[in-house]
Amino acid sequence: MRTPISVVAAGLAALLTAVPTFAADALYSERELQTAAWIRDAAADGNKAYAILESLTTEVGPRMAGSEGDARAVAWAEAKFKELGFDKVWKEPVSFPSWQRGVERAEVLAPFPQHLVVTALGGSIATADGGLQAEVVAFDNLDALKAAAPETLAGKIAFVNKPMRAFRDGHDYGPTVAARGAGAVEAGKKGAVGLLIRSVGTDSDRLPHTGLMRYDDKVNKIPAAALSVPDADLLANMLKRGQPVKLKLEIGAKAGPTYTSYNVIGEISGTEKSSDYVLIGGHLDSWDLGTGAIDDGAGCAMTMAAAEFLNRNGLKPKRSIRVVLFANEEQGLFGGNQYHDAHVKELKNVHAAAEADFGQGPVYRLDSHVKPQALPLVKQMQQVLAPLGIEAGGNDNSDGPDLRAMNMAGIASFGLALDGIDYFDLHHTPNDTFDKIEQARLNQSVAAFATWAWLAANSPTDFGSMGDYLVGKAKAAQH
C-alpha cells in the first residue's frame, strides 16, 4: 500500500519551501522532479475524474450547444468546480447561432424497399415537408464528387462513401471528414438535391455519426446527412446491382435563435506569480446523440481532476492552474475563439496551455510548441512522464481545437497526445456514453495532465509564450 497522500504531501510541502531560486538557465531541480514523480504515481492510482465524468453524463447527459442541456452543463460545471475546491470559479459569455435537430428518416423506395439509418449533419437545412425523393449517385470520396461534370447530379442525391481507417493519432479523420464539411457545397454546385455521406467513423455499428457541415451562400443549399457505416455498406451493395436506387430522405433540422452560453473556468491560484497561468481544459458542449462521455466529457473530467488532485494534496503551484471548459467547440470553435478575443491583451499570461479533446486516453506522447531554450525542460517533463508510457514528440504541437486561435497568436502550448485508436468508433454517435470509459485509461491521462501541469506551473523559466520566437513562427505559418 502506498504511503497516505496527506503524509507525503506534508513532507513535500516542507521540501518545496527549501528549494532555492532558479538560475536563468535552470533545469528542474531533483526535488521538483521527485514531486512530479510522486504526483504521477499517486494520481494514476486514484483521482476524481471517473466520478466527475459519471456525474456529468448522468446528471446532464447530452449538452449540444444552444440546447437546454447546454445551460444545465454550465450550471453543473460551475457547481462542480466549487464542490471540488477550486480557488476561483467564473464564467465568460460566448454567443453563437444555434441549430436544432428534427425528424430524420431515410428509406429506399426502389428497387429494394427498406429503411436506412441516418442523422442530419450539424447545420443542415431541412428537406421540404414530406421529404425529398431522388435517385442516388455514389462517389468514392470528395475528390471524385468534385470531379463530376457540372449538373450531372441535377435532381439527385450525392452519396460519398469513403471509409475511415483507425489510427492512434486519428490521421485518417482529416481526409475523411472533408466530405462532411464540404460535401453539400460541392454536391450543390452540380445540382444535387441532397447529400448523404458514409459516417465519419471506424466502427460498424448501426449508429450514424453527426458532426458539423458548412454551406456557401453562393451555392444552392441542400440537406446533408450521414448514413451509419452498415447502412452505407447496404446502399453500396444495392448500387452494385446496376439498377437505379431511389431514396426518400426526410430531414427536419432548422436554425434556431442566437444563444449565449459560457466558457466555465476554475482556477487554482499560484503562490508566486498568480497572474500567470497554465491553461488546461476541454470543451463542455457535446453533440446531442450521446451523453458526450469521450467527446469531450473525458477531457473536461481529466483536466478538472488533475488540478483538483494537486490542490487536494496541498501541492500549491507557483503559477496558477486554470481549467477552461470551452463552450460550443462542436459547431465552430466558438468558445476557444471567444476566449482568445476576451483575453487577447493578456495572452502573455498564458504561461503554457494543453487541451484534452481526443477521448479518454491514455496519453502516449508529449509534444510542445515552445522557444528552443525551453526544450531541455520539455525533455525533463517527458522523462518524468516516461513511466506512464509517454514518449517524446516534436516541437510543432498544434493540438487542441480550442487553443487554435491562441496558438496562431503565439502562446506556448503542449500536446499530451491521447490514444485515439477507438475514438472514432464512438465520436459523435449515440454510443458516446459513460459505459465506454475505462477507469485505468482515464486515470493515466489524469496522471499525465497533473504531472505536466505541475511542472509547467513551476518551471524555472518561461516557455516563450508570446515571445519573438513563437509569434514569429505563428506569423510565418499564416503566410
Add this chain to the structure above:
Amino acid sequence: MRTPISVVAAGLAALLTAVPTFAADALYSERELQTAAWIRDAAADGNKAYAILESLTTEVGPRMAGSEGDARAVAWAEAKFKELGFDKVWKEPVSFPSWQRGVERAEVLAPFPQHLVVTALGGSIATADGGLQAEVVAFDNLDALKAAAPETLAGKIAFVNKPMRAFRDGHDYGPTVAARGAGAVEAGKKGAVGLLIRSVGTDSDRLPHTGLMRYDDKVNKIPAAALSVPDADLLANMLKRGQPVKLKLEIGAKAGPTYTSYNVIGEISGTEKSSDYVLIGGHLDSWDLGTGAIDDGAGCAMTMAAAEFLNRNGLKPKRSIRVVLFANEEQGLFGGNQYHDAHVKELKNVHAAAEADFGQGPVYRLDSHVKPQALPLVKQMQQVLAPLGIEAGGNDNSDGPDLRAMNMAGIASFGLALDGIDYFDLHHTPNDTFDKIEQARLNQSVAAFATWAWLAANSPTDFGSMGDYLVGKAKAAQH
C-alpha cells in the same frame, strides 16, 4: 490448388455406385467417409452462403412476420431456391396474428432530464396517447420483481436490470430473457403501469434489443419496452442517487390483422428413398430493426448453400435433403408448429433434422437425439467433422426452436452447435446487419451442414425417428 470439384465429383459418383448394400448394423463405409471428407474440405473452401445472405439482407432486409418484408422474403426464397437448382420448391401457408411497431420514445423528466433509447418488446400494447409518466422502481431480476409485495408498484414503471453474460452456448439467455417474456405480467400483477427491461444482450451499444413478450388475459396489460444496455446503466446510475426518477414513456405499437405467410421449402431429391428426408433449415422471418443477417439469415443461407453445394457437385443423396425456411419463428414458433401439424402423419419420413438458428457459426459440437443403436454412426460423423474443430456432444439434443414440436413427437434430430459468443451482441437489434458476417465462419458452418446432411441422408440405417425409443423419451420428457 485443390483438384477441380467436377473431376472429383465424377470420380466419387463412380465410387458410390460401387458401394455394396449395408448390413443391418453397418457403419459408414470408408468410401462414404472419404466422400464426406471431400465435401467438408471443399465446402469450407468456398460455397454460396455468403452471396445468398448478401442477397437476402440487401434485396429484402427486415422481414418481420406480417410485414411487407415478410411477403418479399417469401418471394425471394422461392426464387432463390429455383435459381440455386433445387429439384422441388414449394411453400406451405402459416397464419398468425400480426403486430406492428409504432413510435417509441422514453425520456427522464426528473431529476436529470435526458432522453433514453428504447424499443417496444414484440407484442406490447401501446401507451395511451401522449405517453405515460411515472416513477421508476428497479429490480435486479425477475425473481426480485416477483418477490415485491402486492401493489407496491401501483402507478409505477418496473425496471428489471439484469445484465447478461456472454458464453459460447448462450446459456445465460434463458435466465435473462425470463424478464422479457414474463416481466409485464409480473409487474402488472403489482399494479405497475409499464415495464422496462435492460436489453437481453451482451453488447454495450446504444441499440436496444427487441424480442417477444407475453401477456396473461387475467392480468392488467401494460406496455413493455427494452432500454439499450448503456441506457439501463444510465438509468441505474440516476437511481443510485436516491431521488425519485420520473420517466415519460411513449409506445405506439399495436396488434395487426391475422396474416398468412409461408414456410418456404426447397428439396434435393434422394436417389433411393426419396420420400425420406433429412430436414435442415432456419427461419426466414427476422425482427424489424436490423436486416436479420445473423438471426436468422445466416441459418437460412448456410443450409441452402449446404444442399446446393452437394447438388451442384453431382453428389446425389440416397434420401432427400429438404431445406425448410420457417415462417414467423420470432413471434411464437408459428412456422415450426405449422410444419409439425401439416406433416404429423408422415413424421417418420423425417429421417433426421438439424436447424441453424444461432448465428453464423462456426459449428463447434455435434449433439444428437437418436436411438442408441445409431450412436456409432454419430461417432463416425463427428470424426469426419473433427478437422473443422467440431467436438462430440451428447445424445440429448434439443437444438432448434422450429424443430421443438417435432422433437417432442419423437423425430431423430441433431444439433450442430453454433458458436454464439458474440451472437447476443447483435441479436434482435438494428446492428444485425450483413457487415457483421465473417465469410470464413459462415463457410465452416456450411461445410459442417453439408457434410452432416450428406452422411445423414446416406446413413446405412435409420436414426430411430418416431421409433419406440425416441417417442418414449419424448413422452417421458413431457411428464
